[in-house]
Structures are given as structure tokens and as C-alpha cells.
Amino acid sequence: MSNVALELTNVRKKIKNKEIIKDVNLAIRQGEVYGFIGPNGAGKTTTIRMIVGLMDLSDGEIKILGKSIEKDYKAAARNLGAIVENPEMYPFMTGRQNLRHFARMYDDVPKGRTEEVIGLVGLEKAIDEKVSKYSLGMRQRLGIAQAILHKPAVLILDEPTNGLDPAGIREIRDYIRRLAVEDNVAVMISSHLLSEIELMCDRIGIIKHGELITEQSVKEDSEEADQSEIKVVLDVKETEEAIKVLASLELKAEKEGSQLVSLMTRETIPQVVYKLVEAGLTVYGVTGVKQSLEDQFLELTGGNIIE
Ligand SMILES: Nc1ncnc2c1ncn2[C@@H]1O[C@H](COP(=O)(O)OP(=O)(O)O)[C@@H](O)[C@H]1O
Ligand SMILES: [Mg+2]
Structure with a gap:
């Protein structure tokens, strides 16, 4: 069994006395792709915002590689990469320039890592074109390349397949699996459409009205x-x-x-x-x-x- 990379324990969120997230418990292992599925308004983005530290928890605990996101944000965030809303990119710069720009913002991106992530998301051909010319799928890939620059153990993607055509979804599927298998990244990927992400997941959890109602392994032995x-x-x-x-x-x-x-x-x-x-x-x-x-x-x- 590999190690737990992301762990949510009794996580709750109340906004204006309304319970948006009700006692969510889940654990994602290194190298595992976890689909977080639920209809619109189920609480996916709220949960993800708490995981990445954009929103406080009302109760419970979230840990990244054992480090609490609330008590030890810096250590936890070191191992976390995410795209929550649309990835922020400079359209007038090339893909490579964008990545170099973001690489400089982290302390410890090793030399050569930029090239590595370009390969991982399969953007070699388009990397020297301006981002304004990129398709939605290419931007999504560049966003993921940026999110994994610092080699996070955990990658969180909120509805990355939104607006993509089937070919784009298939591409995402391929490199998400590669990330998990080759880099041992724990990936949490949300969607309101099970069919779009089922094939890239090892396990999925269904959230409805803020409750994780079931979890299931996708690949049966x-x-x-x-x-x-x-x-x-x-x-x-x-x-x-x-x-x-x-x-x-x-x-x-x-x-x-x-x-x-x-x-x-x-x-x-x-x-x-x-x-x-x-x-x-x-x-x-x-x-x-x-x-x-x-x-x-x-x-x-x-x-x-x-x-
Ligand atoms: N800042 C907020 N204030 C009040 N209600 C919110 C806020 N953010 C989210 N909600 C509510 O929480 C519920 C879950 O929303 P969200 O996490 O965005 O769902 P999902 O991402 O699964 O579509 C919704 O009913 C939404 O209206
Ligand atoms: Mg959402």
C-alpha cells in the first residue's frame, strides 16, 4: 500500500448557518487518481477550496503528506498543485515564457523541470506559440504543467474537462494517468459528469448535498x-x-x-x-x-x- 497523500477528516463547512459540507472523510494515496463526482451545487468546489487553503474549514482537518493545511500551511502547500478556477496565464506570452515566469515564483524548481513538465503534458509542439492562440484544451494542459512545476505530491483539478471536446478529454486522461503512474502523484479530479472522468480514475467518490455518499473502485481486479x-x-x-x-x-x-x-x-x-x-x-x-x-x-x- 502506498502512502496517503491527501487526507480529509471530518471536514465540515458552514456558510451563514447553512451546512454546505457535512462531515467529509476521504483519503487519496500516492499514485492514485480519485474522481470527485457530484451534480452542480453538491459541494465539490467548496471542498477543493478548503483543500487548497482558499477557504477556512468550519471543522475537521485536511492534511497533505501528513501536514495540516490549517496549522502548517507552508509545508502542506509545498506538496500541493491545483487548478481551481481557470488557470491564470498571460496570453501575450508563449507557453514556455509562462512556465518560466511561474517557475521563478517558486523557490525550488530544479533546472530542466520546465522541459520535463512540457513533455509530461505533451505540449512540445505548441510551447513556443503565444497562449492567445491556444485551444481550451491546450490552456488546460499548460495550467496543469504550471501546477506541477514544483513536483507536488498532490494535484487537485476542479472540473478540468469542462468545455473540452471528447478528444481533449481523452488527452487529459492520458497525461493524468501518466502523472499518477510515472510521478506517483495523487490526483483529485472533480466533475459533474461521471462518464467524462470515469476512465481516468482508480476510484471515485460521489458527493451530493455536501455529503460523500459512496466511494467505489473503478478498476475491478x-x-x-x-x-x-x-x-x-x-x-x-x-x-x-x-x-x-x-x-x-x-x-x-x-x-x-x-x-x-x-x-x-x-x-x-x-x-x-x-x-x-x-x-x-x-x-x-x-x-x-x-x-x-x-x-x-x-x-x-x-x-x-x-x-
Ligand atoms: N460563498 C458562498 N456563500 C454561500 N453559499 C455558497 C458559497 N459558496 C458555495 N455556496 C453554496 O454551496 C453549495 C456548493 O457549491 P459548490 O461547492 O460550488 O458546488 P459544486 O462545485 O459541486 O458545483 C451550493 O449550494 C452553493 O450555492
Ligand atoms: Mg464547482
């Missing part, structure tokens, strides 16, 4: 995945015969158009395919449909959690 039931779509020419074959394996199947749908474990699939072929049926395709986390959460929460 393969053994577990093999033994849990998934929906399987069978495209077989002779559907009636196929239903009988499935019944002989104690599997129920339902017709969906010209196809059959059945629930089975992943490890059962090869056997099913074998039996269908053995019975002389024409098998066009067998597809396992993994239920997405979004479906699971919709089920879990009665359908109104994710906007």
Missing part, C-alpha cells in the same frame, strides 16, 4: 470481474435453438430484436460459445456488456444523482 455477472448479447441466427442451448447451461435468455440477451459470468462465456457452435448454430457475435459505473450509481441512488 480481474478475478472479481470474472466472477460477477455481466450482460451478454448473443447474435445467433437460430435464436430459438440458442435459447435451448443456454437453458441446458441453466442460463436464461431474452430476445432483444434479432439478438439474445443473457446474464452470465465472464468465465462462462467460452463455454456458451462452445456449446452454441457444437449445436451447429450460426454465431455472428457474442459481446459482454460491462455495466458502467454510471448505471451502477443510477441503480444505487434511484436515478437522480448524476445530472
Whole structure:
């Protein structure tokens, strides 16, 4: 188990007697990407503002690598990088000039680090162009490059996928994973859309009305995945015969158009395919449909959690 990099303990926030954040507890390990999901107004930005020291806590404690953000801000902030609102960049300067400017503001950015972060976020080609020419996705990357200049152990990104197209989101996904894997950074990334960040996260937590209502691991270990039931779509020419074959394996199947749908474990699939072929049926395709986390959460929460 790697170390906990970011830890929130019994964190609460009251604004004008209204409880905005209610007793949030969470811990993110080094090298872990944690998705912080919730509908608009759930309390994501408020939580993040407390983590980065832009807002006081009403109660509880936040620690970065064991250092309290309230009691030991300087030591905690040394290990923290964040983009909370839009990254602040000078549009008339190039990407490289912006990074050099920000590097000078930190005490201890080692030589060569600027080049390193440019590579990490994949901005090599555009780095000598003026930021005013950058797309939103490129600005976002430059913002992240800036946020990781001082090699923070924890990187916090508040809704970085907002306004990005699918290609931009995929790019973010790639370099966030790289940061976690190669630099062992703990990343907390918020979004109101589970689907946009699910694929880059190891774990996600759902916040609703200021409460962390559930946390779930995204990548199931393969053994577990093999033994849990998934929906399987069978495209077989002779559907009636196929239903009988499935019944002989104690599997129920339902017709969906010209196809059959059945629930089975992943490890059962090869056997099913074998039996269908053995019975002389024409098998066009067998597809396992993994239920997405979004479906699971919709089920879990009665359908109104994710906007
Ligand atoms: N400074 C503030 N004063 C009063 N209410 C606030 C303030 N900041 C946030 N809120 C309220 O707190 C709740 C959570 O907001 P926020 O953290 O911005 O949610 P999210 O980022 O998940 O969309 C909202 O109901 C919002 O209106
Ligand atoms: Mg917000």
C-alpha cells in the first residue's frame, strides 16, 4: 500500500448557518487518481477550496503528506498543485515564457523541470506559440504543467474537462494517468459528469448535498470481474435453438430484436460459445456488456444523482 497523500477528516463547512459540507472523510494515496463526482451545487468546489487553503474549514482537518493545511500551511502547500478556477496565464506570452515566469515564483524548481513538465503534458509542439492562440484544451494542459512545476505530491483539478471536446478529454486522461503512474502523484479530479472522468480514475467518490455518499473502485481486479455477472448479447441466427442451448447451461435468455440477451459470468462465456457452435448454430457475435459505473450509481441512488 502506498502512502496517503491527501487526507480529509471530518471536514465540515458552514456558510451563514447553512451546512454546505457535512462531515467529509476521504483519503487519496500516492499514485492514485480519485474522481470527485457530484451534480452542480453538491459541494465539490467548496471542498477543493478548503483543500487548497482558499477557504477556512468550519471543522475537521485536511492534511497533505501528513501536514495540516490549517496549522502548517507552508509545508502542506509545498506538496500541493491545483487548478481551481481557470488557470491564470498571460496570453501575450508563449507557453514556455509562462512556465518560466511561474517557475521563478517558486523557490525550488530544479533546472530542466520546465522541459520535463512540457513533455509530461505533451505540449512540445505548441510551447513556443503565444497562449492567445491556444485551444481550451491546450490552456488546460499548460495550467496543469504550471501546477506541477514544483513536483507536488498532490494535484487537485476542479472540473478540468469542462468545455473540452471528447478528444481533449481523452488527452487529459492520458497525461493524468501518466502523472499518477510515472510521478506517483495523487490526483483529485472533480466533475459533474461521471462518464467524462470515469476512465481516468482508480476510484471515485460521489458527493451530493455536501455529503460523500459512496466511494467505489473503478478498476475491478480481474478475478472479481470474472466472477460477477455481466450482460451478454448473443447474435445467433437460430435464436430459438440458442435459447435451448443456454437453458441446458441453466442460463436464461431474452430476445432483444434479432439478438439474445443473457446474464452470465465472464468465465462462462467460452463455454456458451462452445456449446452454441457444437449445436451447429450460426454465431455472428457474442459481446459482454460491462455495466458502467454510471448505471451502477443510477441503480444505487434511484436515478437522480448524476445530472
Ligand atoms: N460563498 C458562498 N456563500 C454561500 N453559499 C455558497 C458559497 N459558496 C458555495 N455556496 C453554496 O454551496 C453549495 C456548493 O457549491 P459548490 O461547492 O460550488 O458546488 P459544486 O462545485 O459541486 O458545483 C451550493 O449550494 C452553493 O450555492
Ligand atoms: Mg464547482
